[in-house]
Amino acid sequence: MEVFQCVSFLVVKDNQVLLEKRSAEKTCDPNLVAIPGGHIEAGESQQEALARELLEELAITPMESVYLCSLYHPTNELQLLHYYVIPAWQGEIGCHEADEVFWRPINPDWVDTRADKLALAEYLRLFQTGILSA
Numbered sequence: 335m336e337v338f339q340c341v342s343f344l345v346v347k348d349n350q351v352l353l354e355k356r357s358a359e360k361t362c363d364p365n366l367v368a369i370p371g372g373h374i375e376a377g378e379s380q381q382e383a384l385a386r387e388l389l390e391e392l393a394i395t396p397m398e399s400v401y402l403c404s405l406y407h408p409t410n411e412l413q414l415l416h417y418y419v420i421p422a423w424q425g426e427i428g429c430h431e432a433d434e435v436f437w438r439p440i441n442p443d444w445v446d447t448r449a450d451k452l453a454l455a456e457y458l459r460l461f462q463t464g465i466l467s468a
Contacts, residue, residue, distance in 0.1 A: 337406075338413045342371030342385045343448070344402065344457055345420045345427070346391070349441045351454070354432035369453060370432065371415060380416050388420065388444070392435065396420045405434045405447040407449035408439035416466050417453045419461065 340357050345352040354370045372387040374380065381399070388394050402417040429435045438444045440458060444450040460463075 338406055338411050339374040339375055339380075340371055340407075340413045340415050341374060341380055341387055341395075342369045342415045342417045342453065343384060343386075343388060343399075343420050344369055344453070345394070345423065346398065346419060346440065347437070347456075349420075349440055350437040351437055351444075351457075353444060354391075354429075355434045355436075357431070357433050361369055362411065362413070363447060368445055368447060369417070369450045370435070372402055374433075380418075383416055388423070390423075391431045393430060394420075394423040394425040397422040397424055402460070403453060405449040407447060407448075415453070417456075419457065421444075 353367055356365050356366050356368055370391050374383040384399060388396055398421055400419040402419050404414055404416045407413040407415050440454060442454040445451055
C-alpha cells in the first residue's frame with residue numbers, strides 16, 4: 335500500500351488554533367473540520383511543503399515552525415501527516431482551499447479526524463506543560 339506523505343499545520347495564537355471546514359468536493363475528508371495541510375510533492379522536503387502549503391491555503395509565510403509529531407491517517411488513501419506548530423507568520427490569513435477557516439480554543443473535540451485529535455492532544459501535552467516551547 336502506498337503511503338502519501340503530508341504536512342499539517344497548527345497555526346496558533348492566544349491559545350487558539352486555526353481550523354478549516356473542508357469542502358464537499360475534496361477527495362480526502364470532505365466536509366470535515368480539520369487542521370489545514372496538504373500533500374508533499376515529489377522532491378520536496380517537509381519544510382518546503384510546509385511553506386508552499388501555508389502560502390497556497392492560507393496566504394501566509396511561516397516565520398517560525400516547530401515539529402510536533404507524525405501520525406498515520408487512513409482516509410481514501412493512507413496518509414502520514416507530519417504536524418508542525420506555526421506560532422509566528424507574516425501575512426494576512428486568507429481562505430483559499432477550504433470552505434472556511436476559523437479560530438477555536440486548542441481542544442481535540444473541535445476536529446473530526448482521529449489523527450488531528452491526537453495531534454492537538456500532543457500539542458496540549460507538550461507545549462502547555464512547558465516541555466517544549468514554540
